[in-house]
Amino acid sequence: MKKAYISNPVISRLPRYYRCIEQLCASGVSRISSSALSELLGLTASQVRQDFGCFGEFGQKGYGYNVPKLRDELREILGLSRELTAIILGCGNLGRALINNFDFSFCGIRLIGAFDPDPQLVGEVMNGLTVRDYGEVHAFMAEEHPVVAILTVPGSQSQIVSELLTHEGIRGIWNFTQQEVQVDDPNVVVENVILLDSLMTLSYKINEGLSV
Protein backbone atom coordinates (compact mmCIF):
# COMPACT_ATOMS: atom_id res chain seq x y z
CA MET A 1 0.00 0.00 0.00
CA LYS A 2 1.97 3.01 -1.21
CA LYS A 3 1.61 6.18 0.79
CA ALA A 4 1.05 9.53 -0.86
CA TYR A 5 2.97 11.58 1.65
CA ILE A 6 6.39 10.55 2.91
CA SER A 7 7.57 12.21 6.10
CA ASN A 8 11.01 13.73 6.49
CA PRO A 9 12.21 11.21 9.09
CA VAL A 10 11.48 8.43 6.61
CA ILE A 11 13.20 10.26 3.74
CA SER A 12 16.30 10.83 5.85
CA ARG A 13 16.59 7.11 6.54
CA LEU A 14 16.33 6.05 2.90
CA PRO A 15 19.97 6.76 1.99
CA ARG A 16 21.11 4.90 5.10
CA TYR A 17 19.09 1.87 4.06
CA TYR A 18 20.47 2.08 0.58
CA ARG A 19 24.12 2.31 1.61
CA CYS A 20 23.71 -0.58 4.02
CA ILE A 21 21.91 -2.81 1.54
CA GLU A 22 24.34 -1.88 -1.22
CA GLN A 23 27.20 -3.00 1.00
CA LEU A 24 25.48 -6.25 1.97
CA CYS A 25 24.82 -6.88 -1.69
CA ALA A 26 28.46 -6.26 -2.57
CA SER A 27 29.58 -8.75 0.07
CA GLY A 28 27.31 -11.37 -1.42
CA VAL A 29 24.53 -11.43 1.18
CA SER A 30 21.37 -12.47 -0.58
CA ARG A 31 18.76 -12.25 2.14
CA ILE A 32 18.06 -10.20 5.26
CA SER A 33 15.26 -9.82 7.77
CA SER A 34 13.92 -6.52 9.03
CA SER A 35 15.30 -7.28 12.48
CA ALA A 36 18.82 -8.02 11.21
CA LEU A 37 18.76 -4.88 9.11
CA SER A 38 17.44 -2.79 11.97
CA GLU A 39 20.31 -3.94 14.15
CA LEU A 40 22.87 -2.86 11.57
CA LEU A 41 21.36 0.60 11.48
CA GLY A 42 20.41 1.10 15.10
CA LEU A 43 16.69 1.15 14.40
CA THR A 44 13.81 -1.14 15.33
CA ALA A 45 12.53 -3.92 13.10
CA SER A 46 9.10 -2.35 13.26
CA GLN A 47 10.42 0.92 11.95
CA VAL A 48 12.21 -0.74 9.06
CA ARG A 49 9.02 -2.50 8.00
CA GLN A 50 6.96 0.66 8.41
CA ASP A 51 9.43 2.63 6.34
CA PHE A 52 9.49 0.16 3.48
CA GLY A 53 5.73 -0.13 3.76
CA CYS A 54 5.48 3.50 2.62
CA PHE A 55 6.66 2.49 -0.83
CA GLY A 56 5.29 -0.99 -1.40
CA GLU A 57 5.74 -4.61 -0.44
CA PHE A 58 9.33 -5.65 -0.96
CA GLY A 59 9.57 -8.61 1.37
CA GLN A 60 8.26 -12.11 1.64
CA LYS A 61 6.57 -13.40 4.77
CA GLY A 62 8.58 -16.05 6.59
CA TYR A 63 11.66 -15.22 4.50
CA GLY A 64 12.58 -11.58 4.77
CA TYR A 65 13.97 -9.37 2.03
CA ASN A 66 15.94 -10.38 -1.02
CA VAL A 67 18.98 -8.12 -0.86
CA PRO A 68 19.58 -7.46 -4.58
CA LYS A 69 15.86 -6.89 -5.12
CA LEU A 70 15.68 -4.52 -2.15
CA ARG A 71 18.69 -2.64 -3.41
CA ASP A 72 17.06 -2.18 -6.80
CA GLU A 73 13.84 -1.00 -5.19
CA LEU A 74 15.71 1.54 -3.07
CA ARG A 75 17.62 2.75 -6.13
CA GLU A 76 14.29 3.26 -7.82
CA ILE A 77 12.76 5.06 -4.84
CA LEU A 78 15.76 7.37 -4.51
CA GLY A 79 15.81 7.95 -8.25
CA LEU A 80 19.46 7.00 -8.54
CA SER A 81 19.03 5.49 -11.99
CA ARG A 82 17.80 8.65 -13.63
CA GLU A 83 21.28 10.17 -13.98
CA LEU A 84 20.72 13.79 -13.12
CA THR A 85 23.18 16.30 -14.54
CA ALA A 86 24.94 18.78 -12.29
CA ILE A 87 27.17 21.82 -12.36
CA ILE A 88 29.43 23.05 -9.62
CA LEU A 89 29.92 26.73 -8.80
CA GLY A 90 33.19 27.40 -7.03
CA CYS A 91 36.31 25.34 -7.72
CA GLY A 92 38.36 26.31 -4.71
CA ASN A 93 39.54 23.77 -2.18
CA LEU A 94 36.12 22.36 -1.40
CA GLY A 95 34.88 22.34 -4.98
CA ARG A 96 38.08 20.64 -6.06
CA ALA A 97 37.70 18.07 -3.30
CA LEU A 98 34.24 17.18 -4.52
CA ILE A 99 35.21 17.13 -8.20
CA ASN A 100 38.20 14.88 -7.57
CA ASN A 101 37.01 12.59 -4.80
CA PHE A 102 33.28 12.53 -4.43
CA ASP A 103 31.45 9.50 -5.74
CA PHE A 104 28.80 11.29 -7.77
CA SER A 105 27.93 8.24 -9.81
CA PHE A 106 26.95 6.39 -6.63
CA CYS A 107 24.20 8.98 -6.27
CA GLY A 108 23.28 8.90 -9.92
CA ILE A 109 24.69 12.35 -10.57
CA ARG A 110 26.80 13.31 -13.59
CA LEU A 111 28.95 16.40 -13.24
CA ILE A 112 28.91 18.26 -16.55
CA GLY A 113 30.18 21.73 -15.72
CA ALA A 114 32.49 23.55 -13.29
CA PHE A 115 32.67 27.31 -12.85
CA ASP A 116 34.83 29.76 -10.95
CA PRO A 117 35.42 33.52 -11.05
CA ASP A 118 39.17 33.20 -10.46
CA PRO A 119 41.02 33.64 -13.81
CA GLN A 120 43.85 31.51 -12.43
CA LEU A 121 41.52 28.54 -12.11
CA VAL A 122 39.61 29.03 -15.37
CA GLY A 123 40.91 26.59 -17.95
CA GLU A 124 42.32 24.19 -15.39
CA VAL A 125 41.20 20.60 -15.86
CA MET A 126 39.96 18.82 -12.76
CA ASN A 127 39.20 15.15 -13.05
CA GLY A 128 38.44 15.59 -16.74
CA LEU A 129 36.32 18.69 -16.25
CA THR A 130 37.53 22.06 -17.54
CA VAL A 131 36.84 25.00 -15.23
CA ARG A 132 34.89 27.76 -16.98
CA ASP A 133 34.38 31.38 -16.08
CA TYR A 134 31.37 32.42 -14.02
CA GLY A 135 30.20 34.51 -16.93
CA GLU A 136 29.50 31.38 -18.92
CA VAL A 137 26.98 29.95 -16.47
CA HIS A 138 24.01 31.62 -18.13
CA ALA A 139 24.77 30.30 -21.60
CA PHE A 140 25.62 26.88 -20.24
CA MET A 141 22.32 26.67 -18.39
CA ALA A 142 20.41 27.59 -21.54
CA GLU A 143 22.23 24.99 -23.60
CA GLU A 144 22.74 22.04 -21.29
CA HIS A 145 19.92 22.41 -18.76
CA PRO A 146 21.73 20.93 -15.78
CA VAL A 147 19.34 19.74 -13.09
CA VAL A 148 21.44 20.25 -9.98
CA ALA A 149 23.73 23.12 -8.93
CA ILE A 150 26.39 22.59 -6.30
CA LEU A 151 27.31 25.75 -4.43
CA THR A 152 30.86 25.67 -3.12
CA VAL A 153 31.44 29.37 -3.33
CA PRO A 154 33.17 30.60 -0.20
CA GLY A 155 31.32 33.86 0.33
CA SER A 156 27.68 34.48 1.00
CA GLN A 157 26.25 35.30 -2.40
CA SER A 158 24.52 31.95 -2.15
CA GLN A 159 21.06 33.44 -1.86
CA ILE A 160 21.40 35.67 -4.95
CA VAL A 161 23.07 32.94 -6.97
CA SER A 162 20.31 30.52 -6.00
CA GLU A 163 17.63 32.90 -7.15
CA LEU A 164 19.39 33.38 -10.47
CA LEU A 165 19.73 29.64 -10.97
CA THR A 166 16.08 29.19 -10.06
CA HIS A 167 15.15 31.65 -12.78
CA GLU A 168 17.19 29.69 -15.25
CA GLY A 169 15.43 26.46 -14.44
CA ILE A 170 17.60 24.64 -11.92
CA ARG A 171 15.77 21.89 -10.06
CA GLY A 172 18.01 21.23 -7.08
CA ILE A 173 20.63 23.13 -5.10
CA TRP A 174 23.25 21.40 -2.98
CA ASN A 175 24.48 24.24 -0.83
CA PHE A 176 27.81 24.17 1.02
CA THR A 177 28.04 27.86 1.82
CA GLN A 178 27.86 29.28 5.34
CA GLN A 179 24.41 30.63 4.64
CA GLU A 180 21.24 28.61 4.42
CA VAL A 181 19.52 29.14 1.10
CA GLN A 182 15.77 29.62 0.97
CA VAL A 183 13.97 29.34 -2.35
CA ASP A 184 10.22 29.90 -2.59
CA ASP A 185 9.74 28.09 -5.89
CA PRO A 186 8.19 24.71 -5.02
CA ASN A 187 9.89 23.21 -8.07
CA VAL A 188 13.33 23.82 -6.63
CA VAL A 189 14.69 21.60 -3.90
CA VAL A 190 17.44 22.87 -1.61
CA GLU A 191 19.73 20.71 0.47
CA ASN A 192 21.76 22.82 2.87
CA VAL A 193 24.98 21.26 4.15
CA ILE A 194 25.89 23.65 6.91
CA LEU A 195 29.13 22.24 8.25
CA LEU A 196 29.23 24.91 10.95
CA ASP A 197 26.01 23.51 12.40
CA SER A 198 27.35 20.01 12.35
CA LEU A 199 30.47 20.99 14.27
CA MET A 200 28.52 23.12 16.73
CA THR A 201 26.29 20.12 17.42
CA LEU A 202 29.38 18.07 18.15
CA SER A 203 30.66 20.78 20.43
CA TYR A 204 27.34 20.90 22.27
CA LYS A 205 27.27 17.17 22.83
CA ILE A 206 30.85 17.05 24.07
CA ASN A 207 30.25 19.85 26.53
CA GLU A 208 26.98 18.29 27.60
CA GLY A 209 28.93 15.18 28.54
CA LEU A 210 31.47 17.26 30.42
CA SER A 211 28.90 18.93 32.62
CA VAL A 212 26.74 15.87 33.36
Place this chain on the structure above:
Amino acid sequence: MKKAYISNPVISRLPRYYRCIEQLCASGVSRISSSALSELLGLTASQVRQDFGCFGEFGQKGYGYNVPKLRDELREILGLSRELTAIILGCGNLGRALINNFDFSFCGIRLIGAFDPDPQLVGEVMNGLTVRDYGEVHAFMAEEHPVVAILTVPGSQSQIVSELLTHEGIRGIWNFTQQEVQVDDPNVVVENVILLDSLMTLSYKINEGLSV
Protein backbone atom coordinates in the same frame (compact mmCIF):
# COMPACT_ATOMS: atom_id res chain seq x y z
CA MET B 1 12.99 25.96 34.35
CA LYS B 2 15.93 24.08 32.88
CA LYS B 3 15.21 20.67 31.47
CA ALA B 4 17.41 17.68 32.24
CA TYR B 5 16.96 15.98 28.90
CA ILE B 6 17.22 17.83 25.62
CA SER B 7 15.75 16.11 22.59
CA ASN B 8 17.59 15.79 19.31
CA PRO B 9 15.21 18.02 17.35
CA VAL B 10 15.93 20.81 19.83
CA ILE B 11 19.69 20.24 19.68
CA SER B 12 19.65 20.36 15.90
CA ARG B 13 17.98 23.77 15.97
CA LEU B 14 20.46 25.35 18.38
CA PRO B 15 23.16 26.07 15.79
CA ARG B 16 20.57 27.62 13.49
CA TYR B 17 19.41 29.92 16.27
CA TYR B 18 22.97 30.83 17.03
CA ARG B 19 23.95 31.64 13.45
CA CYS B 20 20.83 33.73 12.99
CA ILE B 21 21.24 35.66 16.24
CA GLU B 22 24.94 36.12 15.62
CA GLN B 23 24.12 37.71 12.28
CA LEU B 24 21.43 39.94 13.74
CA CYS B 25 23.87 40.97 16.41
CA ALA B 26 26.52 41.78 13.82
CA SER B 27 24.08 43.96 11.92
CA GLY B 28 23.30 45.91 15.06
CA VAL B 29 19.85 44.55 15.88
CA SER B 30 19.43 44.77 19.63
CA ARG B 31 16.04 43.20 20.21
CA ILE B 32 13.87 40.49 18.66
CA SER B 33 10.62 38.72 19.48
CA SER B 34 10.06 34.99 19.27
CA SER B 35 7.68 35.51 16.38
CA ALA B 36 10.14 37.61 14.35
CA LEU B 37 12.88 35.08 14.98
CA SER B 38 10.63 32.18 14.09
CA GLU B 39 9.84 33.80 10.77
CA LEU B 40 13.53 34.15 9.91
CA LEU B 41 14.06 30.46 10.56
CA GLY B 42 10.82 29.02 9.23
CA LEU B 43 9.62 27.85 12.62
CA THR B 44 6.71 28.81 14.85
CA ALA B 45 6.99 31.36 17.66
CA SER B 46 5.74 28.73 20.06
CA GLN B 47 8.54 26.40 19.11
CA VAL B 48 11.19 29.07 19.56
CA ARG B 49 9.95 29.82 23.07
CA GLN B 50 9.68 26.14 23.94
CA ASP B 51 13.22 25.53 22.70
CA PHE B 52 14.72 28.38 24.69
CA GLY B 53 12.62 27.32 27.66
CA CYS B 54 14.64 24.10 27.82
CA PHE B 55 17.66 26.07 28.96
CA GLY B 56 16.31 28.91 31.03
CA GLU B 57 14.52 32.24 30.79
CA PHE B 58 16.31 34.50 28.36
CA GLY B 59 13.53 36.87 27.39
CA GLN B 60 11.51 39.60 28.95
CA LYS B 61 7.73 39.66 28.83
CA GLY B 62 6.33 42.42 26.69
CA TYR B 63 9.75 43.11 25.20
CA GLY B 64 11.20 39.99 23.61
CA TYR B 65 14.83 38.93 23.62
CA ASN B 66 17.89 41.10 23.90
CA VAL B 67 20.00 40.02 20.92
CA PRO B 68 23.52 40.29 22.37
CA LYS B 69 22.38 38.61 25.58
CA LEU B 70 20.66 35.83 23.65
CA ARG B 71 23.79 35.33 21.56
CA ASP B 72 25.90 34.98 24.67
CA GLU B 73 23.46 32.51 26.19
CA LEU B 74 23.49 30.40 23.02
CA ARG B 75 27.28 30.50 22.93
CA GLU B 76 27.25 29.24 26.48
CA ILE B 77 24.70 26.49 25.75
CA LEU B 78 26.64 25.32 22.70
CA GLY B 79 29.89 25.50 24.63
CA LEU B 80 31.54 27.64 21.98
CA SER B 81 33.65 29.53 24.51
CA ARG B 82 35.47 26.50 25.85
CA GLU B 83 37.92 26.34 22.92
CA LEU B 84 38.16 22.65 22.23
CA THR B 85 41.34 21.42 20.55
CA ALA B 86 41.17 19.30 17.41
CA ILE B 87 43.33 17.25 15.07
CA ILE B 88 42.59 16.37 11.49
CA LEU B 89 43.38 12.99 9.97
CA GLY B 90 43.73 13.13 6.22
CA CYS B 91 45.08 16.21 4.45
CA GLY B 92 43.95 15.43 0.93
CA ASN B 93 41.59 17.70 -0.94
CA LEU B 94 38.85 17.72 1.66
CA GLY B 95 41.18 17.97 4.64
CA ARG B 96 43.00 20.82 2.95
CA ALA B 97 39.71 22.56 2.20
CA LEU B 98 38.75 22.45 5.87
CA ILE B 99 42.19 23.50 7.11
CA ASN B 100 42.35 26.46 4.76
CA ASN B 101 38.78 27.66 4.61
CA PHE B 102 36.66 26.41 7.44
CA ASP B 103 35.83 28.83 10.22
CA PHE B 104 36.83 26.66 13.17
CA SER B 105 37.04 29.58 15.57
CA PHE B 106 33.38 30.36 14.94
CA CYS B 107 32.64 26.98 16.51
CA GLY B 108 35.15 27.42 19.29
CA ILE B 109 37.50 24.82 17.86
CA ARG B 110 41.28 25.22 17.63
CA LEU B 111 43.08 23.01 15.12
CA ILE B 112 46.38 21.90 16.65
CA GLY B 113 47.44 18.96 14.49
CA ALA B 114 47.19 17.61 10.95
CA PHE B 115 48.19 14.11 9.86
CA ASP B 116 48.50 12.22 6.60
CA PRO B 117 50.12 8.95 5.49
CA ASP B 118 51.30 10.39 2.17
CA PRO B 119 55.05 11.23 2.44
CA GLN B 120 54.55 13.87 -0.23
CA LEU B 121 52.21 15.79 2.04
CA VAL B 122 54.10 15.31 5.30
CA GLY B 123 55.99 18.49 6.11
CA GLU B 124 53.80 20.71 4.00
CA VAL B 125 52.44 23.72 5.82
CA MET B 126 48.73 24.38 5.44
CA ASN B 127 47.37 27.57 6.91
CA GLY B 128 50.16 27.60 9.46
CA LEU B 129 49.79 23.93 10.36
CA THR B 130 52.55 21.46 9.46
CA VAL B 131 51.33 18.10 8.20
CA ARG B 132 52.74 15.21 10.26
CA ASP B 133 52.99 11.51 9.51
CA TYR B 134 50.22 9.17 10.63
CA GLY B 135 52.75 7.39 12.82
CA GLU B 136 52.98 10.41 15.06
CA VAL B 137 49.32 10.43 16.02
CA HIS B 138 49.82 8.21 19.04
CA ALA B 139 52.56 10.31 20.60
CA PHE B 140 50.69 13.50 19.76
CA MET B 141 47.55 12.24 21.47
CA ALA B 142 49.50 11.37 24.59
CA GLU B 143 51.17 14.74 24.72
CA GLU B 144 48.54 17.20 23.57
CA HIS B 145 45.28 15.45 24.40
CA PRO B 146 43.21 16.88 21.57
CA VAL B 147 39.49 16.68 22.24
CA VAL B 148 38.13 16.34 18.70
CA ALA B 149 39.33 14.27 15.74
CA ILE B 150 38.28 15.16 12.22
CA LEU B 151 38.27 12.20 9.85
CA THR B 152 38.87 13.23 6.26
CA VAL B 153 40.55 10.03 5.21
CA PRO B 154 39.22 8.89 1.85
CA GLY B 155 39.02 5.14 2.46
CA SER B 156 36.96 3.23 4.96
CA GLN B 157 39.32 2.63 7.83
CA SER B 158 37.17 5.11 9.72
CA GLN B 159 35.80 2.52 12.12
CA ILE B 160 39.21 1.15 13.15
CA VAL B 161 40.75 4.60 13.39
CA SER B 162 37.82 5.73 15.53
CA GLU B 163 38.28 2.86 17.93
CA LEU B 164 41.98 3.61 18.25
CA LEU B 165 41.28 7.27 18.92
CA THR B 166 38.66 6.30 21.48
CA HIS B 167 41.25 4.21 23.29
CA GLU B 168 43.57 7.16 23.35
CA GLY B 169 41.00 9.42 24.92
CA ILE B 170 39.36 11.35 22.10
CA ARG B 171 36.04 12.93 23.08
CA GLY B 172 34.49 13.75 19.74
CA ILE B 173 34.74 12.51 16.16
CA TRP B 174 33.70 14.58 13.17
CA ASN B 175 33.49 11.98 10.46
CA PHE B 176 33.54 12.81 6.74
CA THR B 177 34.24 9.33 5.41
CA GLN B 178 31.77 7.32 3.36
CA GLN B 179 31.14 5.03 6.30
CA GLU B 180 29.15 5.87 9.38
CA VAL B 181 31.21 5.43 12.52
CA GLN B 182 29.69 3.76 15.55
CA VAL B 183 31.44 4.02 18.91
CA ASP B 184 30.03 2.28 21.98
CA ASP B 185 31.88 4.42 24.52
CA PRO B 186 29.29 6.86 25.92
CA ASN B 187 32.08 9.38 26.51
CA VAL B 188 32.74 9.70 22.81
CA VAL B 189 30.43 11.69 20.60
CA VAL B 190 30.30 11.02 16.86
CA GLU B 191 28.98 13.39 14.25
CA ASN B 192 28.70 11.70 10.88
CA VAL B 193 28.67 13.97 7.85
CA ILE B 194 27.66 11.56 5.14
CA LEU B 195 27.63 13.69 2.02
CA LEU B 196 26.39 10.77 -0.05
CA ASP B 197 23.22 10.71 2.04
CA SER B 198 22.72 14.40 1.62
CA LEU B 199 22.98 14.19 -2.16
CA MET B 200 20.76 11.12 -2.32
CA THR B 201 18.14 13.01 -0.34
CA LEU B 202 18.32 15.82 -2.87
CA SER B 203 17.98 13.32 -5.68
CA TYR B 204 14.95 11.75 -4.01
CA LYS B 205 13.22 15.08 -3.58
CA ILE B 206 13.87 16.16 -7.15
CA ASN B 207 12.53 12.90 -8.54
CA GLU B 208 9.57 13.06 -6.18
CA GLY B 209 8.71 16.42 -7.72
CA LEU B 210 9.05 14.99 -11.22
CA SER B 211 6.58 12.19 -10.65
CA VAL B 212 3.92 14.17 -8.76
Place this chain on the structure above:
DNA sequence: TAGATTGTTAATCGATTAACAATC
Protein backbone atom coordinates in the same frame (compact mmCIF):
# COMPACT_ATOMS: atom_id res chain seq x y z
C1' DT C 1 3.78 -29.07 8.75
C1' DA C 2 6.11 -25.77 12.03
C1' DG C 3 8.90 -21.76 12.33
C1' DA C 4 9.91 -17.44 10.72
C1' DT C 5 8.85 -13.13 9.25
C1' DT C 6 6.19 -9.89 6.77
C1' DG C 7 2.55 -6.09 6.21
C1' DT C 8 -0.53 -3.48 8.73
C1' DT C 9 -3.54 -2.02 12.40
C1' DA C 10 -3.71 -0.34 17.09
C1' DA C 11 -1.33 1.63 21.17
C1' DT C 12 2.15 4.46 22.90
C1' DC C 13 5.23 7.87 23.05
C1' DG C 14 7.17 12.33 22.00
C1' DA C 15 7.23 16.72 19.66
C1' DT C 16 4.79 20.65 18.02
C1' DT C 17 1.20 23.94 18.38
C1' DA C 18 -2.27 26.55 20.78
C1' DA C 19 -3.74 29.10 24.56
C1' DC C 20 -3.36 32.14 28.26
C1' DA C 21 -2.00 33.99 32.79
C1' DA C 22 1.84 36.70 34.23
C1' DT C 23 4.20 40.88 33.64
C1' DC C 24 7.29 44.19 31.52
Place this chain on the structure above:
DNA sequence: TAGATTGTTAATCGATTAACAATC
Protein backbone atom coordinates in the same frame (compact mmCIF):
# COMPACT_ATOMS: atom_id res chain seq x y z
C1' DT D 1 -2.15 52.45 31.76
C1' DA D 2 -2.58 49.55 27.48
C1' DG D 3 -0.15 46.72 24.31
C1' DA D 4 3.10 43.36 23.61
C1' DT D 5 5.26 39.31 24.47
C1' DT D 6 7.10 35.89 27.41
C1' DG D 7 7.10 31.27 29.98
C1' DT D 8 4.48 27.37 30.61
C1' DT D 9 0.56 24.30 30.77
C1' DA D 10 -2.75 21.82 28.02
C1' DA D 11 -4.27 20.08 23.45
C1' DT D 12 -3.08 18.28 19.16
C1' DC D 13 -0.60 16.16 15.94
C1' DG D 14 2.70 12.91 14.14
C1' DA D 15 6.10 9.31 14.54
C1' DT D 16 7.61 5.15 16.70
C1' DT D 17 6.71 0.83 18.81
C1' DA D 18 4.00 -3.22 19.80
C1' DA D 19 1.08 -6.75 18.42
C1' DC D 20 -0.74 -10.09 15.49
C1' DA D 21 -3.16 -12.18 11.56
C1' DA D 22 -1.59 -13.67 7.14
C1' DT D 23 1.43 -16.60 4.79
C1' DC D 24 5.72 -18.21 2.78
